[in-house]
Amino acid sequence: MTATPYREVTILLIDDDDIDHMAVVRTMKQLRLLNPLIRARDGLEALQMLRQKQVSQPYLILLDLNMPRMNGLEFLEQLRNDEELSLSVVFVLTTSSADEDKVAAYQHHVAGYIVKHYIKDEFLRIFNMLENYWQVVVLPFDAG
Template sequence: MTAMPYKEVTILLVDDDDIDHMAVVRAMKQLRLLNPLVRARDGLEALQMLRQQQVHRPYLILLDLNMPRMNGLEFLEQLRHEAELSLSVVFVLTTSSADEDKVAAYQHHVAGYIVKHHIKDEFISIFNMLENYWRIVVLPPDAG
């Protein structure tokens, strides 16, 4: 079996929690992932970065729901209404296990909804799954 070529996919982490950010960085280092990691602390900052093309394609968005200024669901609403950004692949990564949040996220066509429980070990599993995802799945082409 031949190894699949490494695809460099930018990870946009939209999360205001510094502990989660550090856990993501740690997990990526442990797994030796070389992907660029870009962080926005809320939905407004993330939208601005995406609109100004500060996040290089192809990219995946890891989105928290509970943030100041613009929360994750508000971000998804805006994202899906902008032609240039509407095809963005988004995984929700949140502490919310509320059914209404899950339904709302999937109504905005997220690729997955992940509930954070035990940050340390969980982020390793999440990034293992994401790495397999971006190695296998063909991400949307640049709409611009």
């Protein structure tokens, strides 16, 4: 049996919280994930980066909902209405467990809704799941 080559998927983290950003960086290092990580601090910055092709394909978006300027749900609305970006794979990673936020996110076709509780091993579990996801699933704009 031949080993499957590591598939590089860029991760776009859209989150204004520096502590969450540091937790993601630390988790990726701990798991020895080689994926490029790009951060936007709000939906406006993320849309600009995506439209200017500053995020290499294939990519996966981790999206917080509570941000200044353009929040996560407003970002999803713009993303899904943009013909070039509408197929983007998005996981919501937020502290909001409100039913209306979950429903609104899934109405915008997110791949998953994850409520973060700041448990020590939580980011490890999340990134293990995401790594399995991008190793198995063929993402839009993925050559293989």
